[in-house]
Amino acid sequence: MIARVIVVPKPVVNDPQGATVRQGLQALGFAEVVDVRVGKYIEVTLDSLSGDEARNRVEKMCSQLLANRVIEDFRFDLLPPDAEPGSRPALNRQGWGGKEEPA
Amino acid sequence: MKFGVVVFPGTWSDRDWGHVIQDVLGADLVYLWHKDRELHGVDCVILPGGFSYGDYLRTGAIARFSPVMDSVAEFAAAGGLVWGSCNGFQILCEAGLLPGALIRNRCLEFRCQWAHVRCDQPRTPYTWRLEREQVIKLPIAHGEGNYVADPETMRRLERDGQIVFRYCDPSGEPTSEANPNGSMNNIAGIVNSTGNVLGMMPHPERCAEAELGGIDGLALFRSLLQAASSITLR
Numbered sequence: 030m031i032a033r034v035i036v037v038p039k040p041v042v043n044d045p046q047g048a049t050v051r052q053g054l055q056a057l058g059f060a061e062v063v064d065v066r067v068g069k070y071i072e073v074t075l076d077s078l079s080g081d082e083a084r085n086r087v088e089k090m091c092s093q094l095l096a097n098r099v100i101e102d103f104r105f106d107l108l109p110p111d112a113e114p115g116s117r118p119a120l121n122r123q124g125w126g127g128k129e130e131p132a
Numbered sequence: 133m134k135f136g137v138v139v140f141p142g143t144w145s146d147r148d149w150g151h152v153i154q155d156v157l158g159a160d161l162v163y164l165w166h167k168d169r170e171l172h173g174v175d176c177v178i179l180p181g182g183f184s185y186g187d188y189l190r191t192g193a194i195a196r197f198s199p200v201m202d203s204v205a206e207f208a209a210a211g212g213l214v215w216g217s218c219n220g221f222q223i224l225c226e227a228g229l230l231p232g233a234l235i236r237n238r239c240l241e242f243r244c245q246w247a248h249v250r251c252d253q254p255r256t257p258y259t260w261r262l263e264r265e266q267v268i269k270l271p272i273a274h275g276e277g278n279y280v281a282d283p284e285t286m287r288r289l290e291r292d293g294q295i296v297f298r299y300c301d302p303s304g305e306p307t308s309e310a311n312p313n314g315s316m317n318n319i320a321g322i323v324n325s326t327g328n329v330l331g332m333m334p335h336p337e338r339c340a341e342a343e344l345g346g347i348d349g350l351a352l353f354r355s356l357l358q359a360a361s362s363i364t365l366r
Contacts, residue, residue: 038235042280043314045238094197097190097226099233100280 030075032087034105036096037068071095083107133360134160136174138204138220140184140195141166145218145337149180152340157353166198175360176213177204179220181273181335191234191276192222201227213257213356214329218274221321221331230324230331231289232281238314242275246346247312247334249297249320250304256327257359259296261351267304268348270334272312272320277333279315279322289322297321297332 038044044066051065073090075083087105096103135153139146146163153161162172166184171177185194195201201223208214208229216224224230237243246269251262262268281289289295297320301310306318313333321332336349 041282042235043238043278045236045240045278045314049240094189094193097193097233099225099231099282100235 030078030080030083031108032073032075032083032090032105033108034071034073034087034091034095034103035068036071036091036101036103037066039100039102042100068101080107133176133357134162134172134174135176135178136162136164136171137178137180138164138200139166139180140182140198142184142186143180143182143219145180145182145335148335148337149178152337152349152353153178156340156350157357159357164200166195166200169199169203171200171203171207176215176356177207179204179214179216179223180337181218181220184219184223187219187276190226192219192224192226195219195223196227205229208324208329211326211328213360215258215356216329216331217335217337218272218277218333221333222276224329224331229329230322231285232279232322234276234333235278235280236276237274237278237312239312242273243277243312244273245271245312247272247320248300248302248304248310249334250300250306251296252298253293253296253323255293256296256323256330256355258323258330258352258355260355260359262355265304267300267302268351269339269346270336270348271338271346272334274313274333277313277315279313279319279333281316286316289319290317292325294322294325295319296323296330297334 046067047065054062091103137146137149150161153159188194222234225233248267248269251259251266254262254264298306298318299311299320300306311318323330336352339346339349
């Protein structure tokens with residue numbers, strides 16, 4: 030099973046990287062860009078676990094290491110074992126495990 | 133007084149600390165390898181600057197899982213002196229020994245320069261020899277020194293006098309222009325609620341000899357030496 034984890038700065042935390050990328054996009058003429066947040070995408074390949082177990086374990090991995098809860102939020106979904114790492118876009122609308130659409 | 137300087141893979145300031153401790157102060161020194169749990173009876177643990185574990189994932193995020201950090205956390209909980217500078221401050225925050233976190237500098241630049249800081253809390257073992265609101269000049273060298281914490285934590289830090297150093301202009305005003313990294317409330321250094329754990333972004337070990345352009349860092353070392361004789365550990 031593969032967990033696809035997205036870590037982003039909390040909305041209340043100033044994101045200097047995001048602000049700079051936003052300015053860059055606007056300078057390139059993408060005037061519609063209102064905000065950019067820069068985070069991380071992490072793929073974790075897991076040994077055989079049930080979906081519920083895996084969800085529970087990945088939640089703990091995120092809380093304990095992958096994200097710093099002081100400054101970051103995380104979300105993740107799980108792919109079946111036959112999927113190859115990186116084989117699907119991280120923010121696929123359908124692939125987001127029923128969770129709400131990432132902001 | 134015996135200092136223990138922790139060495140992680142990627143630590144770069146350990147020998148500078150060692151030099152000041154041994155050659156400038158004449159105190160006892162032991163280097164503590166990150167895989168070693170034994171603290172060898174030190175009175176103060178130093179977490180030096182650098183890029184421990186290559187700053188992978190987040191600054192300080194991996195270092196806190198080193199075996200030595202379990203001992204450091206126990207030592208701190210028992211009232212032991214733990215002093216982190218630069219990457220050491222980042223590690224202390226990741227390890228939960230200090231509140232908050234350090235994120236990318238607001239300017240996105242690595243800032244390597246002198247910075248004026250104001251001592252807002254002289255009642256710690258590290259700052260006894262400074263006056264309240266005394267301005268000292270220390271070097272900084274970091275890309276991720278932008279201190280952030282949630283509003284409740286900020287209120288607590290301010291209320292309880294845990295903010296030890298603030299970036300300021302030469303006259304002591306904590307202006308936005310004098311803030312090199314965007315830290316909330318111009319924070320350059322904080323202590324835990326019991327005052328024995330200090331984290332700060334500036335490098336006191338780099339300004340303890342006149343040949344290096346300043347000796348303001350010595351005030352902190354001398355405060356500690358003085359404090360060590362009057363503080364009972366554990």
